[in-house]
Amino acid sequence: MxxxxxxxxxxxxxxxxxxxxxxxxxxxxxxxxxxxxxxxxxxxxxxxxxxVDKLPHVSVFPEEDEDYIYLYGTLIERIGSIEGVTAVSPFLTGQASFKFKENSLNSELGGVIPSQENEISSIEEDMVEGSFQELEFSRNTVVIGSKLAEKLEVNLGDSVDVSFPNANPLSLRVVGIFHTGSPQDESLTYTSLDTAQQFYDVPDVVNGVSVRLRDFNRDTEVTNEIKKLGYNAKGWTETTPAxxxxxxxxxxxxxxxxxxxxxxxxxxxxxxxxxxxxxxxxxxxxxxxxxxxxxxxxxxxxxxxxxxxxxxxxxxxxxxxxxxxxxxxxxxxxxxxxxxxxxxxxxxxxxxxxxxxxxxxxxxxxxxxxxxxxxxxxxxxxxxxxxxx
Structure with a gap:
């Protein structure tokens, strides 16, 4: 020393x-x-x-002057081949009015393929009652948020009337209730893609595709790759800058x-x-x-x-x-x-x-x-x- x-x-x-x-x-x-x-x-x-972990890292929308994405199966394959993409899920969303007995509220109705959507948002982990995957096996079913269920006074197994202007009214059975602790518990509901297409009276189309990345910091890079395919795309840093x-x-x-x-x-x-x-x-x-x-x-x-x-x-x-x-x-x-x-x-x-x-x-x-x-x-x-x- x-x-x-x-x-x-x-x-x-x-x-x-x-x-x-x-x-x-x-x-x-x-x-x-x-x-x-x-x-x-x-x-x-x-x-x-x-x-961020509950949101799509990249969201894809229809081409210019188009309301829907046609032949979305081909688009999903092309997006899935991009390096860093781990999951892709098509969706068809729109507004809907939910009514149960005397209670009525508006919320977003999202038609999804449950197995693919769960890879994006991990909604199955947030289920407090029922099962998200039930949407894939049962027709005319819906999964709703805990806040919406509370305000509608709906329980698992109840059927709610769903309607909206220019849509086909349906009665959907509640097969699941989720709780994320976010505003989505009141503003978002899920049904199968087939049911949503039936409700909004459209053919086999979607109005968006959700993408999940291995590294969410690469959202801008992947967004630019998707734009080269001719579609509008936005990363989470652009959709949620706050x-x-x-x-x-x-x-x-x-x-x-x-x-x-x-x-x-x-x-x-x-x-x-x-x-x-x-x-x-x-x-x-x-x-x-x-x-x-x-x-x-x-x-x-x-x-x-x-x-x-x-x-x-x-x-x-x-x-x-x-x-x-x-x-x-x-x-x-x-x-x-x-x-x-x-x-x-x-x-x-x-x-x-x-x-x-x-x-x-x-x-x-x-x-x-x-x-x-x-x-x-x-x-x-x-x-x-x-x-x-």
Missing amino acids: RYELLIALRQIRARKFQTLLSVGAIALAVMVLTVSHSLMVGFTGELYNTT ILRTIAIESTSNKVIYGLIVVIASFGVVSTLNLSVIGATGQIGMLRAMGAPVSSIQRIFILQSGILGLLGALAGTFAGVLISLAIGQYEIPAAQSDLYGDISFIPIVVRPQDIIFIIFAVFLLNLITGVYPARQAAKMDPVKAISSK
């Missing part, structure tokens, strides 16, 4: 109170940083899970706050080291008189700064992880469940790579901030430093 490290450790032990203050300041900042980052990652992940804006604003504001917190804590270390330089003036003079080079004096104080930063980072991340895990156990009261959608616990995600990055960043920043007091110590005249002892 080099003598610079031995002296740095001795200085840290000799000034216990200052050391505790410096390490505590850094640890507090890192703890706040760790907890805030875990919350941000958790809520961002939850936002993606409840929005999600991206929300994430970008939160991420930017959090990074600014995190940076300020860590910088403030690092300046606390600089202040401590400056005091250490003043207190160790005589010792610095003795080391210089004994032949210690300027670079060694600088290394002593830079090492002190790095050690203090590392200790604070380790203590702060440890405390932050414990607090984050404790917060993740907090159950959101049922009375507030509507405000948070389908979230029952505060979403917390602690990623090892984030912890390692925080520790490294704080350690590096403290090494850098230790350069100034190290230079101040190295500039001291040995004779004056010894005489001031």
